[in-house]
Amino acid sequence: MTNSINELEKDAKAIFVIGSNTTENHPVIGMKIKKNVLENGAKLVVADPRRTDLADLADVYMQHRPGTDVALLNGMMNVIISEGLADQDFIAANTEGYEAMAEVVAKYTPEYVETITGVPAADIRRAARLYAEAGAAVICYAMGLTQHSTGTDNVKSVCNLAMLTGNIGRPGTGVDPLRGQNNVQGACDMGGLPNVLTAYQQVANDAARAKFEEAWNVSLPAKPGLTLTETINKAHHGEMKALVIIGENPMMSDPDLHHVEEALEKLDFLVVQDIFMSETAKYADVVLPGACFAEKDGTFSNTERRVQRVRKAVDPPGQARVDWQIICDLATRMGYPMSYSSAEDIFEEMRKLTPSYAGMTYARLEGKGLQWPCPAEDHPGTPFLHKDGKFSRGKGAFSAIEFIEPRELPDGEYPLILTTGRSLFHYHTGTMTRRCVALDEHVPAAEVEINPALAGQLGIEDGEMVRLSTRRGSLEVKAKVTDILAEDVVFMTFHFAETAVNWLTNADSLDPVAKIPEYKVCAARLDKI
Amino acid sequence: MVTLTINGKQVQVPDGSTILQACRLHGIELPTLCYDPDLRLAGSCRMCIVEVKGRPLFLAACVAPAENGMVVETESPDIVQARKVILELLLARHGGKCLTCEKNGNCKLQDYCYQYGVSDTRYADGGRHHYPIDDPNPFIERDYNKCIMCTRCVRACEGITMARAINVKNRGHNAKIATAFDGNLADSPCVFCGQCIMVCPVGALTSKVSAGLGRAYEVEKVLTTCTYCGTGCTLELNVKDNRVVGVTSNRSADWSPVNRGALCVKGRFGWDFINSPERLPTPLIKENGEFREASWDEALDLVASRLQKIKEESGPDSMAVFTSARITNEENYLAQKFARAVLGTNNVDHCARL
Numbered sequence: 001m002t003n004s005i006n007e008l009e010k011d012a013k014a015i016f017v018i019g020s021n022t023t024e025n026h027p028v029i030g031m032k033i034k035k036n037v038l039e040n041g042a043k044l045v046v047a048d049p050r051r052t053d054l055a056d057l058a059d060v061y062m063q064h065r066p067g068t069d070v071a072l073l074n075g076m077m078n079v080i081i082s083e084g085l086a087d088q089d090f091i092a093a094n095t096e097g098y099e100a101m102a103e104v105v106a107k108y109t110p111e112y113v114e115t116i117t118g119v120p121a122a123d124i125r126r127a128a129r130l131y132a133e134a135g136a137a138v139i140c141y142a143m144g145l146t147q148h149s150t151g152t153d154n155v156k157s158v159c160n161l162a163m164l165t166g167n168i169g170r171p172g173t174g175v176d177p178l179r180g181q182n183n184v185q186g187a188c189d190m191g192g193l194p195n196v197l198t199a200y201q202q203v204a205n206d207a208a209r210a211k212f213e214e215a216w217n218v219s220l221p222a223k224p225g226l227t228l229t230e231t232i233n234k235a236h237h238g239e240m241k242a243l244v245i246i247g248e249n250p251m252m253s254d255p256d257l258h259h260v261e262e263a264l265e266k267l268d269f270l271v272v273q274d275i276f277m278s279e280t281a282k283y284a285d286v287v288l289p290g291a292c293f294a295e296k297d298g299t300f301s302n303t304e305r306r307v308q309r310v311r312k313a314v315d316p317p318g319q320a321r322v323d324w325q326i327i328c329d330l331a332t333r334m335g336y337p338m339s340y341s342s343a344e345d346i347f348e349e350m351r352k353l354t355p356s357y358a359g360m361t362y363a364r365l366e367g368k369g370l371q372w373p374c375p376a377e378d379h380p381g382t383p384f385l386h387k388d389g390k391f392s393r394g395k396g397a398f399s400a401i402e403f404i405e406p407r408e409l410p411d412g413e414y415p416l417i418l419t420t421g422r423s424l425f426h427y428h429t430g431t432m433t434r435r436c437v438a439l440d441e442h443v444p445a446a447e448v449e450i451n452p453a454l455a456g457q458l459g460i461e462d463g464e465m466v467r468l469s470t471r472r473g474s475l476e477v478k479a480k481v482t483d484i485l486a487e488d489v490v491f492m493t494f495h496f497a498e499t500a501v502n503w504l505t506n507a508d509s510l511d512p513v514a515k516i517p518e519y520k521v522c523a524a525r526l527d528k529i
Numbered sequence: 530m531v532t533l534t535i536n537g538k539q540v541q542v543p544d545g546s547t548i549l550q551a552c553r554l555h556g557i558e559l560p561t562l563c564y565d566p567d568l569r570l571a572g573s574c575r576m577c578i579v580e581v582k583g584r585p586l587f588l589a590a591c592v593a594p595a596e597n598g599m600v601v602e603t604e605s606p607d608i609v610q611a612r613k614v615i616l617e618l619l620l621a622r623h624g625g626k627c628l629t630c631e632k633n634g635n636c637k638l639q640d641y642c643y644q645y646g647v648s649d650t651r652y653a654d655g656g657r658h659h660y661p662i663d664d665p666n667p668f669i670e671r672d673y674n675k676c677i678m679c680t681r682c683v684r685a686c687e688g689i690t691m692a693r694a695i696n697v698k699n700r701g702h703n704a705k706i707a708t709a710f711d712g713n714l715a716d717s718p719c720v721f722c723g724q725c726i727m728v729c730p731v732g733a734l735t736s737k738v739s740a741g742l743g744r745a746y747e748v749e750k751v752l753t754t755c756t757y758c759g760t761g762c763t764l765e766l767n768v769k770d771n772r773v774v775g776v777t778s779n780r781s782a783d784w785s786p787v788n789r790g791a792l793c794v795k796g797r798f799g800w801d802f803i804n805s806p807e808r809l810p811t812p813l814i815k816e817n818g819e820f821r822e823a824s825w826d827e828a829l830d831l832v833a834s835r836l837q838k839i840k841e842e843s844g845p846d847s848m849a850v851f852t853s854a855r856i857t858n859e860e861n862y863l864a865q866k867f868a869r870a871v872l873g874t875n876n877v878d879h880c881a882r883l
């Protein structure tokens with residue numbers, strides 16, 4: 001997030017939520033948005049193919065066809081430019097590339113965009129005005145925006161919208177991706193990515209690498225590595241020999257599980273470090289028992305870049321061990337001694353190599369934590385980025401982006417759009433929440449959500465078992481009839497191993513830059529059993 | 530600034546302070562039941578009453594503004610007597626079952642009865658209500674026989690969670706907390722965040738997941754960060770005998786900067802996986818398609834030698850590490866260091882996109 005969570009509760013005068021079911025996936029953030037709307041009168045605009053809880057509260061709700069986000073955002077920008085609502089001073093002082101963007105956006109009139117997205121032109125106009133005229137407006141998005149073959153384009157488009165209206169660099173403004181997992185921000189910050197070391201220092205950058213080589217006393221590879229999806233593909237080709245998986249569950253979370261299964265089976269050697277016998281661990285040659293968050297010291301970095309302490313409360317079960325100790329032991333046995341006295345000891349090494357964390361110490365993190373960048377020990381941390389319109393790369397660059405259709409569109413055989421997501425009561429692949437007695441009792445199984453008109457056509461009653469199929473496969477699942485979806489869209493959560501929807505999703509349609517799979521759109525059919 | 534006298538001492542407080550705020554600012558404690566600094570004021574329980582010279586009636590300190598020249602007494606004999614009556618009236622309603630109550634030892638009603646020496650009630654003739662305890666949801670036990678009608682739960686639900694799932698139904702002796710149709714929480718807009726449990730001063734609302742596992746004075750509270758979504762809420766793991774037995778939250782902005790005590794259903798009730806019998810206690814090695822238990826030495830030696838051999842035979846880029854959005858920063862740092870410095874490959878990623 002460029003800005004902070006608590007700004008959503010008081011500073012934002014308008015909140016535009018696109019592709020985020022905030023009250024279910026970031027519930028406490030959802031509460032803050034609702035509070036601002038209900039108690040302070042903040043305006044709320046929601047764009048989502050599913051009429052979420054927040055949509056019901058919105059001043060304008062736009063139910064766009066899945067995968068048409070670029071068109072919708074261009075449409076809003078078209079209105080802002082043609083009605084003179086753009087912040088020309090901000091654009092002139094802080095950005096570049098405006099003309100090229102404006103030229104592309106010119107053809108996305110609300111009427112044209114209505115034909116693509118299905119959103120009435122009048123709503124697009126109202127939404128654009130609410131956002132542009134608020135004074136302090138923020139955009140919140142999540143996987144609903146990014147899990148598309150055009151995910152990168154979608155994100156660039158929301159950045160365009162924010163820059164166009166000067167909604168950057170002040171409290172209550174900004175572009176706020178709501179990151180899904182407790183420490184996904186931290187995993188990225190720490191260099192758990194194939195192209196960067198900590199704090200996004202490029203592996204291909206000689207100076208950056210040299211710094212780490214000296215600190216680690218080893219020579220480092222310069223060629224960026226493979227993403228998770230590319231690794232699975234390479235394994236599928238039989239070219240990947242060994243995989244070490246720490247606390248991840250690709251046999252639930254990745255698209256097209258047949259493909260993942262075949263890939264894992266082709267490996268010579270698979271090590272899985274986890275706290276449970278996950279769907280993925282079953283394929284391992286060796287399983288190493290790790291520790292959960294309650295059993296270790298350390299830090300997590302949340303979606304607003306706040307680094308906070310994690311504290312050990314209990315011992316791990318049996319002989320299970322804290323994950324960093326397992327990594328150290330393995331490295332040592334492979335001839336690279338790693339030894340640390342504590343998590344803090346590791347943090348101290350890390351921050352010396354990580355400019356945005358350099359000023360943080362465990363003592364300073366007590367209490368409120370710190371938001372990066374925090375480059376020095378007397379730096380207070382950074383609640384919001386790009387103060388006064390200052391971008392890290394000099395000027396903020398507009399991108400001129402044309403709408404591109406999703407990769408796999410409905411056809412005669414698969415006439416529906418399947419889109420996936422989460423429930424309030426479960427978390428990601430369910431390894432933890434499915435083993436929480438109350439959560440699993442409350443929501444014990446997956447359901448496919450379908451519109452009443454579709455249910456009527458197919459003669460399906462609420463609660464009836466139906467067959468959901470895509471080109472990858474099919475599964476039987478209980479139907480939930482609800483009018484929160486358009487007639488040709490069906491929705492399913494991916495938490496349940498018994499009916500894992502990722503057997504059906506598409507591994508071939510990836511965003512070309514981010515390599516993110518298009519979980520939010522694939523062609524599907526529904527049959528009565 | 531406002532200058533007033535409390536219990537014979539002259540004090541100054543910022544304009545707009547209530548008498549309660551003035552007292553607390555100067556270290557004078559007042560008993561409160563319905564007051565909650567984060568919630569809309571109710572001023573209904575009257576536990577916080579004080580005597581103000583020249584005023585015929587006692588004032589509820591939580592809502593009465595502090596005024597220049599006020600002379601306030603907080604524990605005068607008349608006030609103490611009035612508080613005893615208030616407590617007795619509450620006991621007439623509260624079917625106290627302290628022996629088995631989850632809140633025993635952490636209950637404001639108990640504390641104040643102890644403080645003011647109230648052990649029984651003269652007012653129970655009207656008969657106590659016998660509300661059934663039968664909401665079938667798996668998260669929250671609702672025992673309104675213990676409810677003292679402070680309405681903090683109602684105000685937390687509408688003012689923190691913004692769910693408006695519950696409200697006050699009926700008036701007077703028959704008043705009770707209920708969902709719109711006095712039914713089950715699952716049939717209301719309730720999202721099972723448990724904010725109502727957090728604010729309930731007595732044992733009327735408690736966690737079913739923690740039931741019977743330990744009371745507040747038996748547990749150690751360890752402040753940590755939630756393991757689920759990226760919001761990063763602060764929570765307290767309640768530990769008894771090296772076992773997590775529940776989750777509570779800290780409402781101070783200084784210790785819970787993101788959520789100030791608010792949690793969602795996963796954070797508050799999704800902790801028992803920690804104790805699941807399915808947790809993996811030992812390393813496992815697969816032999817002939819079956820896992821068998823192994824020692825750490827055997828398992829780690831096997832992994833090290835296999836990875837070493839593959840590195841030599843097929844090169845570092847034939848290997849990859851998937852690190853995790855679930856583990857700590859320190860562990861992620863080491864995992865990528867392991868991939869890059871030990872295996873010698875940049876093939877390291879995690880589920881950021883999934």
Ligand code: SF4
Pocket residue numbers: 669682685686687690692693694695714718719720721722723724725726
């Ligand atoms: S659990 Fe949350 S939503 Fe439900 S009644 Fe309590 S405060 Fe309201």
Ligand code: SF4
Pocket residue numbers: 675676677678679680681682683706725728729730731733734
């Ligand atoms: S249930 Fe608890 S919080 Fe709610 S009114 Fe009764 S005593 Fe107060």
Ligand code: SF4
Pocket residue numbers: 026027028029755756757758759760761762788791792793794795796797
């Ligand atoms: S308590 Fe809920 S909202 Fe807060 S971090 Fe945990 S899962 Fe997210």
Ligand code: FES
Pocket residue numbers: 560561562563564571572573574575576577578589590591592
């Ligand atoms: S605490 Fe003041 S009236 Fe209840």
